[in-house]
Amino acid sequence: xxxxxIGYLFVAAALLTAPVSYASEDFxxxxxxxxxxxxxxxVVGGRNLDVTDRTRFVEEYGPLSVGACVEVEIDGRVVKxxxxxxxxxxxx
Numbered sequence: 001x002x003x004x005x006i007g008y009l010f011v012a013a014a015l016l017t018a019p020v021s022y023a024s025e026d027f028x029x030x031x032x033x034x035x036x037x038x039x040x041x042x043v044v045g046g047r048n049l050d051v052t053d054r055t056r057f058v059e060e061y062g063p064l065s066v067g068a069c070v071e072v073e074i075d076g077r078v079v080k081x082x083x084x085x086x087x088x089x090x091x092x
Contacts, residue, residue, distance in 0.1 A: 024075045028089045031068050042082070044072055045090075051079050058083035 029045020038057060042049045049072065061084040062068055069090035073081040 024073075026071060026073050028069065028071050028085060030090050031064065031066050031070055033066060034064070042079075044070060044082070049074075049079050049082075050077075051082065055079045056081040061085050 027045065027047075029047065032043040032046070034040070034042045034051075038055065039051055039053050042051050057064060058081065064070065064082060064084055069085045069087045071081075071083045071085050071089070072079060073083075
């Protein structure tokens with residue numbers, strides 16, 4: 001039986017228990033689908049977003065309905081804000 005160096009076990013354990021950091025980002029996209037209420041899975045610009053009751057919703061440029069252009073603010077893995085935007089911001 002091959003012996004493992006105990007130091008490798010400590011390094012492996014540290015890597016498995018280290019906190020994972022996720023970057024913050026903002027992006028523009030078109031709402032492809034959304035739940036009847038606000039909380040649930042939204043699909044925006046091809047991305048599945050887990051939206052909660054803590055997410056802030058802004059409808060300055062129209063309703064947050066399927067086909068609307070929106071800006072999404074994500075902090076880590078949390079969707080902070082979904083705001084309607086001018087269509088030109090989602091134009092490719």
